[in-house]
Structures are given as structure tokens and as C-alpha cells.
Amino acid sequence: xxxxxxxxxxxxxxxxxxxxxxxxxxxxxxxxxxxxxxxxxxxxxxxxxxxxxxxxxxxxxxxxxxxxxxxxxxxxxxxxxxxxxxxxxxxxxxxxxxxxxxxxxxxxxxxxxxxxxxxxxxxxxxx
Numbered sequence: 001x002x003x004x005x006x007x008x009x010x011x012x013x014x015x016x017x018x019x020x021x022x023x024x025x026x027x028x029x030x031x032x033x034x035x036x037x038x039x040x041x042x043x044x045x046x047x048x049x050x051x052x053x054x055x056x057x058x059x060x061x062x063x064x065x066x067x068x069x070x071x072x073x074x075x076x077x078x079x080x081x082x083x084x085x086x087x088x089x090x091x092x093x094x095x096x097x098x099x100x101x102x103x104x105x106x107x108x109x110x111x112x113x114x115x116x117x118x119x120x121x122x123x124x125x126x127x
């Protein structure tokens with residue numbers, strides 16, 4: 001049976017048993033491929049991210065995790081200055097290789113497209 005890239009990526013995550021391979025299957029592929037398991041991955045991240053950070057695992061690259069998948073406390077403790085996902089490519093992060101260079105205007109356009117509000121402040125005026 002032929003699978004789409006999305007189906008294949010979800011199957012990788014579901015079939016892998018170790019955290020490193022699960023992480024690799026989700027965060028080295030297009031994130032929209034895992035939209036079907038978004039909530040499951042978000043819970044998995046929430047349940048494990050503190051341990052991964054303490055253990056300082058070689059494969060764990062917090063900058064690959066989208067801000068909205070991180071628990072609020074982790075997002076706030078790490079801060080944006082330590083999360084340079086838009087600058088470092090997957091190849092560079094995982095393999096130490098050089099990412100293909102892109103023009104700065106191309107980089108600005110791609111960053112602008114992916115902007116979204118993360119952990120919006122709760123509206124206290126409705127009380």
C-alpha cells in the first residue's frame with residue numbers, strides 16, 4: 001500500500017519506541033505531516049521535556065519544537081533568545097553540516113509567514 005508523506009511520518013512516530021527516534025520522526029520532517037497527531041505529540045512533549053532538559057541528551061534540540069507545543073513554563077524559562085529555530089536548519093542542528101544559505105529577504109519572508117501568537121495572555125476583563 002502506498003502512503004502519503006504524512007501517513008508515513010505519523011507511522012514512524014507511532015511505531016518507534018524510543019524518545020530519540022520519536023523526536024527525530026516528528027521534528028526532522030515537515031510539521032504539517034504530523035497534524036493528525038498534534039495533540040498526542042504535544043502531550044508527549046509536556047510529559048518528557050523536563051527530563052530531556054535535565055539529562056542533556058545529545059539528540060534533544062528544544063529549538064526544533066514549535067513554541068505552541070511547549071508547556072508555558074518551559075517556553076517562558078527557555079525564552080526566545082535561546083530558541084533560534086528560524087536561523088539554524090535541521091541539517092545544521094543534527095549533523096553539524098552547513099545549511100544552504102538563503103538571502104536575508106527570503107529568510108524574513110519565511111519567518112513572517114510562520115508567526116503566530118504563542119501562549120496569549122488570558123483576558124481578565126471577562127470576570
